[in-house]
Amino acid sequence: MDIDAGLIPAPLKVGKGPGLLLAHGAGSDIQDSYGPVIERLSAVSTVVGPDFPGSGNCPLPQGPLTLDGTADYLVASAVRAGLESFTISGFSMGTAVAVRAATRHRERVTGLILSSGFAYPNSRLRLVIDTWRALARDTGNPRTLASYLSLVVGGPQWLDGRTPEEVEEQLALFSAGMPAGADAQLAMFDHIDVREDLRSISVPTLVVSPLADLITTPLHSRELADGIPHAELVTLDCGHAIAAERPEAWAEAMTKFLTALPRTVEPAGRP
Numbered sequence: 547m548d549i550d551a552g553l554i555p556a557p558l559k560v561g562k563g564p565g566l567l568l569a570h571g572a573g574s575d576i577q578d579s580y581g582p583v584i585e586r587l588s589a590v591s592t593v594v595g596p597d598f599p600g601s602g603n604c605p606l607p608q609g610p611l612t613l614d615g616t617a618d619y620l621v622a623s624a625v626r627a628g629l630e631s632f633t634i635s636g637f638s639m640g641t642a643v644a645v646r647a648a649t650r651h652r653e654r655v656t657g658l659i660l661s662s663g664f665a666y667p668n669s670r671l672r673l674v675i676d677t678w679r680a681l682a683r684d685t686g687n688p689r690t691l692a693s694y695l696s697l698v699v700g701g702p703q704w705l706d707g708r709t710p711e712e713v714e715e716q717l718a719l720f721s722a723g724m725p726a727g728a729d730a731q732l733a734m735f736d737h738i739d740v741r742e743d744l745r746s747i748s749v750p751t752l753v754v755s756p757l758a759d760l761i762t763t764p765l766h767s768r769e770l771a772d773g774i775p776h777a778e779l780v781t782l783d784c785g786h787a788i789a790a791e792r793p794e795a796w797a798e799a800m801t802k803f804l805t806a807l808p809r810t811v812e813p814a815g816r817p
Contacts, residue, residue: 555603557596557623561588564656565632566804567624568595569640569647571662572735573678573728575601579637582793583800587635590801594632596623598643600727611730613738617647621654633657633807635800638664638762638786639731641770645740648747657807658747658774659800661754662786664766665773666739674698674761675735682729692720701758701785744773751777752803754788754796761786778803 558568558576566587570579576595580587587593598616600606607615620643624632631654636644641663648655664671681691696705696716708716725731751774755767764781771779780799784791 554605554623555597557594557627558584559592559594559627560584561591561593563591564804564807564809565624565629566591566593567620567629567632567634568593569620569634569636569643570595570598570601571638571640572731573724574638575725578789579640580635580789582789583797586797586801587804590804591633592629594624594627594629596620598727598731600730601725606727606730611727611734613642613646613734613740614650616734617643617650620644621647621651625654630654631656633659633804635659636661636663637788638662639734639738642666642738642740645743645747648749649740649743655749657749657803658751659754659803660751660767660770661788661796662756662759662762662767663753663770664738664762665741665744665769667735668766671762671766672735675732679729679732682724688721688723689717692717695720698760699785699787701756701760701783701791703758703783704785704791741769741773744770745775747774750803750807752799753777753779754799755779755781756784756786756788756792757781758784759786 568576568580570576575597584593597604633656634644634647641660644658648658681694753767753771755764757764771777782792782795788796
């Protein structure tokens, strides 16, 4: 994948302290995936959050999106923003991007936070993504896609507690449309598999597992935690969309991990 550097918008950059690079989910953008926790994270880190190709104002490349290309794009965005080394926080598909970035750019990555993530899409996750893409192609009935996404993105308990008005507000938000590159991002699931990458990761890693996640179920988080040496696993009582359901708890888990990282830590791969 090749993107004209002159067309890439400057990423979000806020806060001060050690670098923190955000990798958002598919069919999403930085504000959608991380918006409610960015201010809290920026209190302890210099936060850089680029939108992936096809999200926000970032154009799609010539040719299909690839995991390696997206990982390289993510890291290049941080370097252009002035970060030489950084922890990467990945959400959903962004966790696979973060893992691949950590193996391709060992000299820069000092830690990983993997939330609502996966190493590869198992049969259930493939069904979720295939159905999402099929419904998105039915542009004549966006409410059907909005209803489906509402059912799988929110945890059952959280959704059970919404009023009819709140549900309609969410349906309107989803019906307004996905990012222009959503299908291209979702198509990456056909080729994502970072299971072999996990064992080579040597930086401190936090895995955040939502217990009611219907998209990337807790099984996926356990696979990440078991595969990465010395990874820490924490659970949250919510569904996939942590930023909407449990932003305070998510921010607390991440800031606790970030502030515990040694300031003198050297990225993996340096002598």
